[in-house]
Amino acid sequence: MLDVILSSDSKSSPLAEHCDAILERMITDKEPGKSLLSTWNNDMTRVKGFFSMPGNQIDLGTVTDYMDEFHGKASNNVYNRKLGFLELVFDYAKDIGEMKENPAKLKIKRPKEAKKRKALDVKSFTLIREAAPLWLKTAMDLTLQTTHAVLEISRIEYKIKKAEQGRCGCIWYDEPTIVAGDVIYGEIAIHRQKTHKAEASHVVIPIGQTIKDIIDTSRDNIASPYVVHKLPKSRSNPMSKEVKHITQIVSHNISREFSNVRDQLGLFSNLPKEERPTYHEIRGMAARLIEAQGISPQERMGHSDSKSTKIYTSYGKGIEWVQVPHIKVQI
Numbered sequence: 001m002l003d004v005i006l007s008s009d010s011k012s013s014p015l016a017e018h019c020d021a022i023l024e025r026m027i028t029d030k031e032p033g034k035s036l037l038s039t040w041n042n043d044m045t046r047v048k049g050f051f052s053m054p055g056n057q058i059d060l061g062t063v064t065d066y067m068d069e070f071h072g073k074a075s076n077n078v079y080n081r082k083l084g085f086l087e088l089v090f091d092y093a094k095d096i097g098e099m100k101e102n103p104a105k106l107k108i109k110r111p112k113e114a115k116k117r118k119a120l121d122v123k124s125f126t127l128i129r130e131a132a133p134l135w136l137k138t139a140m141d142l143t144l145q146t147t148h149a150v151l152e153i154s155r156i157e158y159k160i161k162k163a164e165q166g167r168c169g170c171i172w173y174d175e176p177t178i179v180a181g182d183v184i185y186g187e188i189a190i191h192r193q194k195t196h197k198a199e200a201s202h203v204v205i206p207i208g209q210t211i212k213d214i215i216d217t218s219r220d221n222i223a224s225p226y227v228v229h230k231l232p233k234s235r236s237n238p239m240s241k242e243v244k245h246i247t248q249i250v251s252h253n254i255s256r257e258f259s260n261v262r263d264q265l266g267l268f269s270n271l272p273k274e275e276r277p278t279y280h281e282i283r284g285m286a287a288r289l290i291e292a293q294g295i296s297p298q299e300r301m302g303h304s305d306s307k308s309t310k311i312y313t314s315y316g317k318g319i320e321w322v323q324v325p326h327i328k329v330q331i
Contacts, residue, residue, distance in 0.1 A: 012054035015098060019048045022092040034242065035151070043085050046070050055099035058090075060106045067107065076110035083107055116274060120281035122289075122331050124268070128261050135249065136257050138218040139228045140282060145211050145329050147286045147301045148203075150279050152190050154243075154251040156227045158215070163189035163204060163321055170207060170215065170227075182326050185212050189321065205300065206326035222247055228254065255279040289329050300324045 023044045026032075032040060050066050051058060063086065071082045086104040093099040129140050142153050152168050160169035172186035185207045192201040207215070218227050224247035231247060232239075242250045258279040262268065268276040283301065290297040299322050 012056060012098065014053060015051040015055040015058065015093060016048040018055075018093065018096065018098055019044055019051075019089070022089055022096070025092055026088065033151075040085070043082065044089070047086070047089055055090075055093045058099065058103055060103045063103050063107050076113045080109045080112075083109060117281060118268060118271060118275055118277050119288075120277040120285045122285065124262075124277070125282065125285060126331070127265055127267065128258065131261050131265055132257070133230070134218065134220065135228050135230045136254065136261070138214060139249075139254050140258070140279075141214045142211070142227065143279075143282045144286050144289075144331070145214065146188065146190065146205050147283055147290070147297055147329075148190055148192070149283055150251045150254050152192060154226070154228055154249055154254055156188065156190070157225050158227055159225075160189065163187075163202070164191075165202075166191055172207075179206065179326060182206075182208050184208055184326060187323075202321040203300065204321045204323045206324075208326045208328060210328045224248070286329055289331065290327065293327065293330070295325075295327060300327075 023040065026040065027037065047066075050069070051062070053062075066086070067079070067083060071079050074082065083104060087102060090099055090102040090104050094102060125140070125144075129137055132140065139150065139153050142148075142156065143150070146153070155168040157167070157169035160167060160171060162171060168188070168190045170186055170188055173184070176183050176185050178184070188205045188207060188211070190203045190205065192203070205211075215227055218229075222229055222231055225245055226248045228249055229245075229247040230249060239246055240250050255278060259273075259276070262276065263273075287297040287301060290300070
């Protein structure tokens, strides 16, 4: 009788059986925001369905087959992000002894694509703003003055007691203060989810007269804890899981309305839709306007690679918030 000697690889359990535990560790370690977490869950579902073999049987050819099947037609940037996710999963698989090597790191990334979208200019911003409903106008004005993206803007609350992890909101002083000749009424604490644990993802922006006016103007007859708000078209519709209050607006709906107004005005109609400036380009325009004033916008934008001097204010729990100077973005 012929004895069959099984290799240690063949005795190993399929990688798919370890994916849930790996994802749980990734979430604990990296603390992804809500949007990224949703993406990770979808990506891990694909990984679990495809990698039914033991980890040490996965090689470059297997990785290529996976990428071709699920992301072969994706843009270069998306393709590289998905490959990066696979690299991260395999690193954790190595850590628990299910893989000896990380074959995803052998896969060559695609060349970075040049940005297609046209930059937003001040004239177009002004035209869109004038035609926008109050809630969109408020969002645009806040992004212009804070440089922050639509996800953070949609989460700014009218009043919070102190800066907290995972929240964006206004902290009002008992009495206004004068700083370098400017009246400061309080601070907006912004936690950028995209940058996870990077200390520059926690930013405190002074509320000067310009930002205060934006916030004051946003108030209407709708009772809402959020500065950017509106009533849903139908109260019978279920509330989105992405918001915490019925009047809070899902961030992608803010972006969509910006594009709708842009197209209704016929702006950039000579360009394909994928090349027309979106809401996100307000950040770039704000950064350029700030730089024109001789000021670096990096810290204000929550970029962790800023080389500027940082002033820290502590709000507990060991989190450092970057206090940025008061400025008014001029258009």
